[in-house]
Amino acid sequence: MQLGNTLKRSAFIGLLGVAAMTTSASAEDTIKIGVIQPLTGSVAYNGTTDINGSKLAADEINAKGGVLGKKIELVIEDGQCKPANSVNAAEKLIQRDKVVALSGAFCSSATLAVMPVAQNYKIPLITGVSSSAPLTEKGNQWFFRATETDALLAQSFAKILYNEIKLRKVAYIGVNDDFGRGAVSEFEKQMKALGATTVMTEYFEHGTSDFYTLLTKLKASGADGVFVAAETQDGSILVKQKAELGLPVKVFGVGSWATSDFIKLTGDASEGIYAAVPYASTMTTPKNKAFVDAYTARYKEAPGKYSTAGYNAINILAQAIDRAKSTDAEKIREALTKTNYEGPNGHFQFDAKGQASGFTVVLVQLTKGSPKVVASTTVEQH
Amino acid sequence: MSRSSRRRMHMDLFLQLSANGLVLGMFYALSALGLTLVFGLMRVVNFAHGELYVVGGLIGWALTETLGLNFFLTLAIVVVVLGIAGYLIDRLLISWVRGQGEEPTILLTIGLSIFITNTALLIVGTTPQTVLSPFKSKPLFLGPVVLTQSRLFLVVICAALIVGAYLLIQRTGLGRAMRATFQDPMAAQLVGIRTAHIYGFTLALGAALAGAAGMLLGSIYVVQATIGGVVSLKAFVVVILGGMGSFPGAIVGGLILGLAEALWGGYVNTGYVDAIGFGLVIVMLLVRPYGLFGKRIERA
Numbered sequence: 001m002q003l004g005n006t007l008k009r010s011a012f013i014g015l016l017g018v019a020a021m022t023t024s025a026s027a028e029d030t031i032k033i034g035v036i037q038p039l040t041g042s043v044a045y046n047g048t049t050d051i052n053g054s055k056l057a058a059d060e061i062n063a064k065g066g067v068l069g070k071k072i073e074l075v076i077e078d079g080q081c082k083p084a085n086s087v088n089a090a091e092k093l094i095q096r097d098k099v100v101a102l103s104g105a106f107c108s109s110a111t112l113a114v115m116p117v118a119q120n121y122k123i124p125l126i127t128g129v130s131s132s133a134p135l136t137e138k139g140n141q142w143f144f145r146a147t148e149t150d151a152l153l154a155q156s157f158a159k160i161l162y163n164e165i166k167l168r169k170v171a172y173i174g175v176n177d178d179f180g181r182g183a184v185s186e187f188e189k190q191m192k193a194l195g196a197t198t199v200m201t202e203y204f205e206h207g208t209s210d211f212y213t214l215l216t217k218l219k220a221s222g223a224d225g226v227f228v229a230a231e232t233q234d235g236s237i238l239v240k241q242k243a244e245l246g247l248p249v250k251v252f253g254v255g256s257w258a259t260s261d262f263i264k265l266t267g268d269a270s271e272g273i274y275a276a277v278p279y280a281s282t283m284t285t286p287k288n289k290a291f292v293d294a295y296t297a298r299y300k301e302a303p304g305k306y307s308t309a310g311y312n313a314i315n316i317l318a319q320a321i322d323r324a325k326s327t328d329a330e331k332i333r334e335a336l337t338k339t340n341y342e343g344p345n346g347h348f349q350f351d352a353k354g355q356a357s358g359f360t361v362v363l364v365q366l367t368k369g370s371p372k373v374v375a376s377t378t379v380e381q382h
Numbered sequence: 383m384s385r386s387s388r389r390r391m392h393m394d395l396f397l398q399l400s401a402n403g404l405v406l407g408m409f410y411a412l413s414a415l416g417l418t419l420v421f422g423l424m425r426v427v428n429f430a431h432g433e434l435y436v437v438g439g440l441i442g443w444a445l446t447e448t449l450g451l452n453f454f455l456t457l458a459i460v461v462v463v464l465g466i467a468g469y470l471i472d473r474l475l476i477s478w479v480r481g482q483g484e485e486p487t488i489l490l491t492i493g494l495s496i497f498i499t500n501t502a503l504l505i506v507g508t509t510p511q512t513v514l515s516p517f518k519s520k521p522l523f524l525g526p527v528v529l530t531q532s533r534l535f536l537v538v539i540c541a542a543l544i545v546g547a548y549l550l551i552q553r554t555g556l557g558r559a560m561r562a563t564f565q566d567p568m569a570a571q572l573v574g575i576r577t578a579h580i581y582g583f584t585l586a587l588g589a590a591l592a593g594a595a596g597m598l599l600g601s602i603y604v605v606q607a608t609i610g611g612v613v614s615l616k617a618f619v620v621v622i623l624g625g626m627g628s629f630p631g632a633i634v635g636g637l638i639l640g641l642a643e644a645l646w647g648g649y650v651n652t653g654y655v656d657a658i659g660f661g662l663v664i665v666m667l668l669v670r671p672y673g674l675f676g677k678r679i680e681r682a
Contacts, residue, residue, distance in 0.1 A: 039508060040503065040508050040608050041508075041608060042510070044508035044509070045508075045509060045510070048508070048509075176653050202651070202652045202653065203652065203653035204652055204653065205653070205655075205656065207609070207612070209603035209604050210402075210406060210603065212402040212405075212406075212644070213399060213402055213643070213644050213647035213648045213652055213655070214647065214652045216395065216398045216399055216402060216648055217395075217647075217648055217652070219398075220391065220394070220395045220398075233510050233604070237603075237604065240519070243519075244519045244520070244521055244528075244530045245521055245528050246521035246523070246528055
């Protein structure tokens with residue numbers, strides 16, 4: 001009897017203590033934004049730069065007083081560029097961390113898996129990276145894409161590749177996921193329509209370290225140009241091994257070609273590569289110089305497309321929350337549709353499908369370790 | 383194109399693919415050798431094999447790139463350090479579960495692999511690195527086949543290490559003691575062999591080979607804390623093909639896997655090139671479950 005009473009009393013006091021702690025914890029003054037990026041695996045290089053851009057944006061916003069009087073807090077999870085892990089990360093962020101919006105999940109395949117989760121829980125999801133065209137065709141009102149699609153890049157630049165760089169027999173190499181396959185099919189469609197012939201189409205797995213078989217096939221195919229859809233790690237190894245095999249084939253691609261870490265990793269083998277990207281540090285838009293200076297000062301390297309993607313995503317979300325004057329999910333979603341944001345690569349607004357337009361995309365050629373802008377075009381609203 | 387030049391082009395493609403396959407095969411063979419030896423001599427399935435490979439690569443990167451040490455000196459250091467690590471792992475961890483069957487050691491090595499991977503991630507992060515090699519990556523043209531100087535040298539070094547391991551096991555006193563302990567631990571103890579030390583040395587050998595492979599291959603591929611799982615998987619394929627515990631099996635298994643991947647990837651489809659290894663495993667397990675060189679030894 002005595003023991004039972006003591007136990008009950010200590011349990012009660014214990015509960016009071018826990019309740020006190022939880023209430024004090026939830027009285028924090030931050031607005032939480034969930035960020036799902038690959039922090040491990042072969043795309044970790046690029047995911048980390050996205051986080052860098054995101055953090056720069058959050059700190060800049062907080063330095064100006066935050067949003068709705070509160071500071072922005074980024075809750076970062078590792079999606080590993082894998083659909084299952086990204087979905088887990090999203091569930092954790094929504095249910096446990098109670099984030100008001102999500103930015104992620106980098107790889108198109110992973111973002112595709114997170115989209116239904118966002119729709120289920122009615123949380124806005126924005127991506128600054130995923131470029132597979134079908135994402136904005138799913139009719140998901142909670143999903144916004146603040147970047148280009150590969151279809152768009154193909155339409156914008158195929159003529160230049162055909163007419164000026166004179167590519168006639170083209171080989172296509174892509175990483176084996178939604179992004180790689182989608183990009184290959186989009187560019188192939190455009191190039192074929194102009195008259196180029198496809199001599200080879202092959203895919204490789206994330207994290208492949210030996211491309212010799214693939215490159216041997218490329219050599220035997222007699223291509224004069226090869227289109228490659230790959231991220232920094234895979235792309236740099238492929239290009240270096242292509243140089244090892246002495247293949248003179250011209251390379252053009254989508255992915256992370258114009259980023260400073262790619263150029264550093266690839267070294268001399270990067271000379272002459274053409275890349276279609278939504279951002280290059282050498283762009284001359286009004287806001288770019290300040291962004292490049294701030295990013296370089298903090299991270300000691302020039303920003304690339306992923307740094308800008310993270311930076312834009314957080315800024316767009318923060319402005320939407322501000323416009324909505326609330327952290328209610330539906331109000332934020334509504335405010336996102338009215339986005340009118342000026343980023344380092346141009347102007348952003350969303351159409352009815354959540355696809356951004358108004359910003360600039362460029363075709364660059366890597367010359368002496370720097371992305372030289374060869375052509376640029378503004379993304380039109382469809 | 384004339385028929386003879388088309389035939390020549392096909393021949394060139396075949397030769398290049400085969401050369402790629404043999405080079406890759408030698409790399410696979412060295413990677414898997416440590417695993418098969420540890421199983422053959424100790425009957426321990428070392429699931430942390432891939433992680434020891436990763437640690438060898440990371441030490442190789444740290445010493446060559448950040449400290450600027452000589453490549454061969456670094457290789458020697460990696461072999462010694464991994465050897466000591468392997469010995470300690472056996473004496474301090476595996477010895478606790480020896481004799482309790484195979485499941486506890488499997489669980490132990492799986493746990494060890496997770497521990498090593500995450501510790502490595504904490505210390506060096508996710509960025510992929512390489513080991514600085516003194517060999518050039520410029521192409522060497524041997525007739526219709528292209529190789530690089532670095533790959534050629536690495537194949538030679540791999541072969542040297544494999545021969546060295548073979549000589550150690552077959553020609554030295556230590557090797558004899560290892561083989562005796564495998565054949566019959568009780569009898570070995572009765573003739574005065576300190577089996578506890580022998581087990582330690584065996585795992586040291588396995589770890590040293592794994593670490594050496596990690597460092598050598600890290601100079602042309604990538605060194606990263608998270609690739610241990612993939613390496614282990616490929617090593618298991620090689621070992622199943624060649625026969626668990628068989629030294630020549632690891633070599634032949636490695637070459638078969640390398641050639642199969644190169645030819646399948648070259649003639650069929652490079653996207654699913656990993657599938658051929660597992661396909662071969664399934665066929666092997668159905669047709670000849672002990673592998674090509676596996677010995678069916680019944681223990682008394």
